[in-house]
Amino acid sequence: MLESNPPLLRHFEALLRHPAEIPALECDERQSGEFMEEIGQLPLIDLNGLKCHDVMERLACSTRICRASSEWGFFQVINHGISSELLRKMKREQVKLFQAPFEMKVSGGLLNNSYTWGTTTATSPNQFSWSEAFHIPLTEISEETYYGEYFSSLRYNLILSFSTSGNREVMKEFAAAMSKLARLLAEILSENLGSQKGELEDLCDESTCFLRLNRYPACQISPEVFGLVPHTDSDFLTILCQDQVGGLQLKKGSKWVAVKPIQDALLVNIGDLFQAWSNDVYKSVEHKVMVNRKTERYSIAYFLCPSYDSLIASFKEPSIYRKFTFGEYRKRVQEDVKKTGYKIGLQRFLL
Numbered sequence: 001m002l003e004s005n006p007p008l009l010r011h012f013e014a015l016l017r018h019p020a021e022i023p024a025l026e027c028d029e030r031q032s033g034e035f036m037e038e039i040g041q042l043p044l045i046d047l048n049g050l051k052c053h054d055v056m057e058r059l060a061c062s063t064r065i066c067r068a069s070s071e072w073g074f075f076q077v078i079n080h081g082i083s084s085e086l087l088r089k090m091k092r093e094q095v096k097l098f099q100a101p102f103e104m105k106v107s108g109g110l111l112n113n114s115y116t117w118g119t120t121t122a123t124s125p126n127q128f129s130w131s132e133a134f135h136i137p138l139t140e141i142s143e144e145t146y147y148g149e150y151f152s153s154l155r156y157n158l159i160l161s162f163s164t165s166g167n168r169e170v171m172k173e174f175a176a177a178m179s180k181l182a183r184l185l186a187e188i189l190s191e192n193l194g195s196q197k198g199e200l201e202d203l204c205d206e207s208t209c210f211l212r213l214n215r216y217p218a219c220q221i222s223p224e225v226f227g228l229v230p231h232t233d234s235d236f237l238t239i240l241c242q243d244q245v246g247g248l249q250l251k252k253g254s255k256w257v258a259v260k261p262i263q264d265a266l267l268v269n270i271g272d273l274f275q276a277w278s279n280d281v282y283k284s285v286e287h288k289v290m291v292n293r294k295t296e297r298y299s300i301a302y303f304l305c306p307s308y309d310s311l312i313a314s315f316k317e318p319s320i321y322r323k324f325t326f327g328e329y330r331k332r333v334q335e336d337v338k339k340t341g342y343k344i345g346l347q348r349f350l351l
């Protein structure tokens with residue numbers, strides 16, 4: 001059997017042996033004053049409330065969503081309309097994808113060069129993410145040719161026997177369901193700020209929305225290794241579906257709170273663009289993934305994004321951030337990560 005795991009250990013050990021000098025300030029900022037709380041009281045919201053005949057019940061459910069977005073920037077939802085069967089089928093496809101030989105994943109034959117692993121820009125162990133991911137634009141999920149090269153590889157077909165259309169159909173159905181849910185939640189959140197119906201919906205664009213399939217291999221080195229380094233998401237809103245392994249932590253004040261997985265629940269979090277658009281009413285909260293010593297972990301995130309030329313401006317004045325386009329924001333983030341090893345994010349756009 002060909003190796004499917006990326007050489008994470010080799011790269012991590014190289015960073016341990018030769019940690020580059022990093023400014024003391026950046027280190028201190030990230031380590032000081034942080035401690036862990038074992039179990040978080042993260043809001044759990046039953047979305048059946050939105051379908052109630054009783055208008056007061058519907059309002060109460062919307063209010064819970066908006067309050068959680070402002071107090072936590074994160075919440076879990078149940079009765080979200082995505083069946084457990086679809087979640088199971090998608091997980092099965094995800095596992096199969098990651099089981100492909102590593103060589104094949106990096107060579108670009110698999111899902112159009114969408115594969116990444118570790119952190120190429122890392123110059124020290126605390127900038128390294130012990131994980132691999134497929135980053136799949138929504139528009140490409142529906143394209144017939146997308147899986148072409150993947151399935152034309154005889155070598156791979158000998159290793160795993162696949163149903164070509166099955167894979168694409170599951171991913172299409174899953175992406176459509178996540179997209180529908182993300183737009184519904186974004187609409188509730190934007191209407192709560194008094195915006196016109198459809199205003200945010202008009203900004204969001206299928207061509208920039210994407211799915212990120214994450215796999216966190218077990219890591220025996222230390223439970224302190226990051227599966228995914230602390231970050232905020234650079235989108236409007238993210239919906240995450242995770243397995244039962246756990247490892248996701250989010251920042252609440254100065255504490256890291258562990259998110260306890262709930263079977264078939266989905267996690268929702270506010271991204272940077274919604275924080276800017278809402279003038280800090282909703283919070284884009286830092287989160288990270290810690291590795292597990294014994295068990296690999298899988299998750300899938302759906303990112304709701306606007307088109308690159310969309311102007312992100314606060315819904316009210318005085319605005320905390322200067323106006324920027326999504327394209328400009330992404331460019332700035334990428335440049336900062338390249339230069340400093342870290343994402344600086346919204347702070348760059350403070351007025």
Ligand SMILES: O=C(O)CCC(=O)C(=O)O
Binds near residue numbers: 212214233248287
């Ligand atoms: O895997 C997780 O729990 C979090 C993933 C995440 O934060 C991301 O993909 O941006």
Ligand SMILES: [Fe+2]
Binds near residue numbers: 233287
């Ligand atoms: Fe994230």
